[in-house]
Amino acid sequence: MTSPSPSIESLRAGDPQALESLFQLHSDRVYRLALGLLRERQAAEDVVQETFLSAMTHLDRFEGRSSLGTWLYRVAYNASLTRLRERPTEPLPPDEPEAGEPPLPRALVEWDLTPEEMLMDSEARRHLDAAIAALPASLRAAFILRDVEELSTLETADTLGISEGAVKVRLHRARLALREHLAEYFGKRAARKEGEK
């Protein structure tokens, strides 16, 4: 973070520098949240545009109970969800994603690539994308905000409009589901390598 957060008063007064500071400070995070949810660059850019336009037009609705950043993420999250709902194939969040225990891990092999190697391996990278695309949007959002953007549990709860307890449950489910998906891939990969010997 290089530029200071602009004051709400300067934004309401239409100060162009305040707008630029706000954009500099939060647009990448808004973009990553939207890209993580929508998996399309153009759609993520559209959400950035919509988020800042909506926020600047409705500054009077900002009550200061959360930070400006959290407020922007909330606008971006809702804009992304609206777009997801328009997609017929998207797995929408179940009504009660917190209900019940998540399934126990089944794939228990150690992985043969370090995270750095995995990011360079195109096949592994595809599985990384497929794993997060398969998560319901509600779990994906909790994971992106907490583990990728490193927001606190409280900030994530404010953004998603849920309790801190629900954030923890969603995050736990997301982590386990992503790990399981990747672990299954690594298991198959290890078996394939063994067969090639």
Place this chain on the structure above:
Amino acid sequence: MNCEELIRYLSDYIDNGLSESLRADAEEHLATCHNCHVVLDTTRQTIVLYKEANREGIPVDRRSALFGQLQKALAARRAARGPS
């Protein structure tokens, strides 16, 4: 602590959110359970992977264009509202 309980507390363990006594129980289990140790290790790797894989922000060539569009759209809205 058994495997099922360890998995239930896994995220809280990773986030340092367990009480001292639960943390000690979890560590005692992890010291002897290879499978749970693998799950812990690969869950941590999963988090690192996605953090590293999602560092990109708005593409440089699109950033100023997006900001320009935003300024134009805001100016148009202000003009449509008329002088305040």
